[in-house]
Amino acid sequence: MVDIDYYEVLEISRDADNETVKKAFRRLALKYHPDRNQGDKEAEHKFKEINEAYQCLGNEEKREIYDRYGKAGLNGSSGGFGGFEDFDLGDIFSSFFGGGFQESRKPKSVDNYPLDVEISLRVDFKDAVFGVQKELKYKIKTPCKTCNGSGSKDGKKTTCPHCGGRGKISERRGFMNYIQTCPYCKGSGQIIKEKCEKCHGLGYDEEEISFKFDVPKGVDTGLKIRIADKGNLSKTGEYGDLYVNIIVKEDDKFIRNGDDVYVEIPVFITQAMLGECILIPTLRGEKELRLHVGTKDKEQFVLEKEGIENIRTKEMGRLILQVSIKMPKKLDEQQEKLLKELQDSFGIKSNCVIEENLFDKIKGWFK
Template sequence: RNAGDKEAEEKFKEINEAYQVLGNDERRQTYDRYGKEGLNGAFGNDFGGFDFGDIFDTFFGGGGFNKSRSQRYDDAYDLDSEILVSISFKDAFFGVSKDIKYKIKKPCKTCDGTGSKDKKLNTCPYCGGSGKIVKRSGFLSFAQTCPFCKGSGQIVKEKCHDCAGKGFIEEQVNVKFDIPKGVNTGIRIRIAKKGNISKSGEIGDLYVAVQVKDDKFFVRSADDIYIEVPVFFTQAILGKTIKVPTMH
């Protein structure tokens, strides 16, 4: 026995505890939906000694049990996409309609989304098509995602020239939408069915992240708007009626 064996034994105990946690349907659904952060946050008091993410990244290559609708195993990209739109302080106050151009990903028609010139995928010779390779640590064996095929279990012999072997192309499209009044930086607007397109024809959503530019005069604090107006010392002492600009 050596230090390496003891370390492997501790890891084995952690794995057993992790499997016990995921034996509960509710906890497993939490991991599927929220990932390792969800488990660590929800059950950290009971299992605070280790990181669930480390365990599952080791066994499942960081993929978890299920991929969300946002990305499928047979697609090389997320279905949902996000763009950043900057608007003026005035547009944020009154609301504004936008017509913007952006790029979406869609399967390459030349290779049917395979990324292969002959439209054929070959079994990865490094993992034998399993998508996993085995690494050993002491008396334990750990399966990790194959770095050569990225877990797909398949590779191409010759890349498609039109998509450079990626299996998808980018296409410029446009979308019209309304930004409601009162938005602030950090707000995300969801536009259904305006995202990327999968091989099966499923369309993701587009998320518009709004960034409000600073104004030359006005400053926002929560739902209030402030403005600094310079006055002379005598005006401040004696008082005087002055004109103050507003948003209207």
């Protein structure tokens, strides 16, 4: 794939905030969408580039890596930075425009509420790496005992006048048609004549439940874990499932990309010149790292199997150390003297004396 600059593609500045990135993507994706540019190869290519750029810049973690290490940082990860090929167009559109119906695993319930429950769980960076036990506390719905879950006082229902009993309505937005669940009857096609006084027509009560859950090691933001039978209770006595959306908090030292972890290590200039042995932080404690003579700024050292254990394959990611050379800001007399001696030893003259042949060379430019 040709090297493209993601910021240029989305026509935004490098310090654009999240909202600007989103807006730019939305505007350009609509402009170059294949539906609007039938058979136009150039638009199709542009559309792919826009998507690729957004996949990176729309994700805080990936964007940070991209800013620091460029595309190479993203491509080299074992966690896999999916290109356009394995990326579903429907996904991104439905997440933006809220269109389409999600196919659920279980048949649609006859209750007034979905059986599955979704919650978010924030996990610290280290806990995500090593696993942790968490108490999950949330509310589930159970059928109202007074109306037996119907929500109706007399048990009677009539056809929803809003959707005519279809349970769905269509709405036109721009050049696309969106089908939505009817907000009046919530998709059932029927509404209650007289509401149950206990549940105010909702048909359910809420109950708080809690249990201990072992978060497996290797979880990452965006992972959804299903826990069977921990969802809402149906009228027929079945429980739905619980879906836990994992959100991993960022660490201020370690930056994660899939199973790989990046860390910047400050190295004083003389240590780099001498190729000294330095102490470095890893996920599992301190380690020694031997630099080599003349280690450069931004040079990377890769420690295999020092990253994060993959939640599925159990393979270990890498720890990538990036050198950041530190310079002294001030020198005392002694240090200045030593540095001048050092400079002399390399045959470099001080005090604004320009090397003769260098001067000749420059004069040569104007001939």
